[in-house]
Amino acid sequence: MTALLTFQDVAKSFTLHLRGGVVLPVVGDVSLAVEPGECVVLGGPSGAGKSSLLKMAYGNYRCDAGAIRIRDGDAVIDVVRADPRVMLSLRARVIAYVSQFLRVIPRVPALDVVEAAGREGGLDAATAQARAKDLLARLNLPERLWGLPPATFSGGEQQRVNIARGLIADRPLLLLDEPTASLDAQNRAVVAELVREKLKGGAGVLGIFHDSEMRDAVATRVVDVTRFAPPARAA
Amino acid sequence: MSEPLLQVRGLTKRYGARLACADVSFDLVPGEVLAVVGESGSGKSTLLSLIATELAPDAGTVSYRMRDGDLRDLAGLSEAGRRALMRTEWGFVRQDAAQGLRMAVSAGGNVGERLMGMGERHYGRIRAQALDWLGRVEIAADRIDDPPTRFSGGMRQRLQIARNLVTGPRLVLMDEPTSGLDVSVQARLLDLIRRLSAELGLAVIIVTHDLAVARLLSHRIVVMRAGRVIETGLTDQVLDDPAQAYTQLLVSSVLAA
Numbered sequence: 001m002t003a004l005l006t007f008q009d010v011a012k013s014f015t016l017h018l019r020g021g022v023v024l025p026v027v028g029d030v031s032l033a034v035e036p037g038e039c040v041v042l043g044g045p046s047g048a049g050k051s052s053l054l055k056m057a058y059g060n061y062r063c064d065a066g067a068i069r070i071r072d073g074d075a076v077i078d079v080v081r082a083d084p085r086v087m088l089s090l091r092a093r094v095i096a097y098v099s100q101f102l103r104v105i106p107r108v109p110a111l112d113v114v115e116a117a118g119r120e121g122g123l124d125a126a127t128a129q130a131r132a133k134d135l136l137a138r139l140n141l142p143e144r145l146w147g148l149p150p151a152t153f154s155g156g157e158q159q160r161v162n163i164a165r166g167l168i169a170d171r172p173l174l175l176l177d178e179p180t181a182s183l184d185a186q187n188r189a190v191v192a193e194l195v196r197e198k199l200k201g202g203a204g205v206l207g208i209f210h211d212s213e214m215r216d217a218v219a220t221r222v223v224d225v226t227r228f229a230p231p232a233r234a235a
Numbered sequence: 236m237s238e239p240l241l242q243v244r245g246l247t248k249r250y251g252a253r254l255a256c257a258d259v260s261f262d263l264v265p266g267e268v269l270a271v272v273g274e275s276g277s278g279k280s281t282l283l284s285l286i287a288t289e290l291a292p293d294a295g296t297v298s299y300r301m302r303d304g305d306l307r308d309l310a311g312l313s314e315a316g317r318r319a320l321m322r323t324e325w326g327f328v329r330q331d332a333a334q335g336l337r338m339a340v341s342a343g344g345n346v347g348e349r350l351m352g353m354g355e356r357h358y359g360r361i362r363a364q365a366l367d368w369l370g371r372v373e374i375a376a377d378r379i380d381d382p383p384t385r386f387s388g389g390m391r392q393r394l395q396i397a398r399n400l401v402t403g404p405r406l407v408l409m410d411e412p413t414s415g416l417d418v419s420v421q422a423r424l425l426d427l428i429r430r431l432s433a434e435l436g437l438a439v440i441i442v443t444h445d446l447a448v449a450r451l452l453s454h455r456i457v458v459m460r461a462g463r464v465i466e467t468g469l470t471d472q473v474l475d476d477p478a479q480a481y482t483q484l485l486v487s488s489v490l491a492a
Contacts (some may be wrong), residue, residue, distance in 0.1 A: 018487060061472070
């Protein structure tokens with residue numbers, strides 16, 4: 001069985017053209033794999049490149065070197081070299097990405113945001129609607145908020161909409177970037193339970209959780225990203 | 236993967252010594268939303284006019300997959316054939332609604348006209364479809380007999396969208412459809428465009444200088460400068476990890492796109 005996600009010798013830096021072309025190395029020699037049913041948690045101080053690794057796997061950031069392979073049914077796709085349309089199709093069917101921040105079109109009600117994510121992830125309209133309601137209820141988002149656009153919600157409420165949106169469809173690879181940062185203990189426990197259900201269903205997770213309770217509740221393995229520190233550059 | 240609906244190859248246009256559009260090539264597949272961004276004068280509106288065959292290129296081709304599956308060079312179509320295509324299978328939503336609408340004709344007439352252009356003659360059916368589309372773009376039914384001169388900017392843009400979509404086009408070109416509108420009105424229009432393009436599986440080319448609009452609506456993005464495409468790719472990748480100096484400048488010059 002091939003891993004769901006494999007980083008092989010990946011390196012990433014940013015070149016700041018507006019700052020005289022200064023190069024900021026982010027990570028180097030990254031190799032790691034996520035198998036079905038596994039929750040690999042990235043550890044290390046902030047600035048070590050944890051979020052960048054998730055963004056690279058999602059195709060949101062480019063890579064300078066190496067390969068990031070994602071299993072798509074019987075095929076394996078290298079995200080680093082994938083055509084944008086292949087990447088979009090992978091995002092629709094295979095990769096779910098949940099960040100700390102909800103970015104949506106203004107004016108769209110929370111329930112619609114979550115339902116639409118379900119339909120984009122391949123669910124039929126009825127299933128998307130049922131699951132959206134179920135998820136928002138499980139995440140304790142008061143029903144009176146469902147018909148309102150999330151722009152006016154608190155940080156924690158927005159985050160729960162974001163989690164519902166990310167988890168509604170049946171994608172086998174979850175990239176979770178601090179999805180519980182502004183949640184209280186009760187809701188963190190709900191998210192942990194949702195993640196464990198996904199793992200039981202054969203999904204794999206690559207995640208960042210600063211909260212140790214959350215990490216202990218879901219992690220099968222912790223990878224310290226300081227070991228991917230880029231080689232020091234000559235000045 | 237689906238075959239391209241539109242194929243642009245080597246499009247080039249000069250105004251005297253100035254290159255307005257230099258060797259631009261891309262494909263668009265059904266259902267895909269492509270944003271073309273750049274500052275004013277970057278050639279993005281010229282590119283749109285070339286694609287719509289409103290301008291003749293100095294070099295290059297625009298090919299479109301006809302309903303019969305044939306990819307045809309638009310330059311090889313007769314003038315009448317091109318017009319028919321633009322009236323039925325293509326839409327063009329203009330920045331200035333006065334250019335995309337007939338300002339002296341009622342809202343219903345504006346929507347009905349494109350249907351009549353397709354050969355529909357039954358008044359009741361035309362009016363019913365016009366009403367349906369006014370509803371879909373959130374224009375109240377009792378405004379059907381008002382001319383767009385009595386509409387607000389946002390309503391005019393929504394009416395343009397209804398007029399363009401009533402014929403069931405497969406490709407819609409949009410030139411800065413939300414600029415000049417209040418922010419709240421913009422949001423409503425963006426939501427509408429996104430919903431309709433997804434529901435109808437439209438291919439869309441949207442020209443905008445607003446990176447936030449590009450991010451919300453488009454799958455892929457093309458960054459133009461001085462007539463050339465300098466960067467292209469997944470919209471969020473180009474905006475979040477721009478490779479070119481000019482794209483980095485564009486992205487860093489806006490407040491939270």
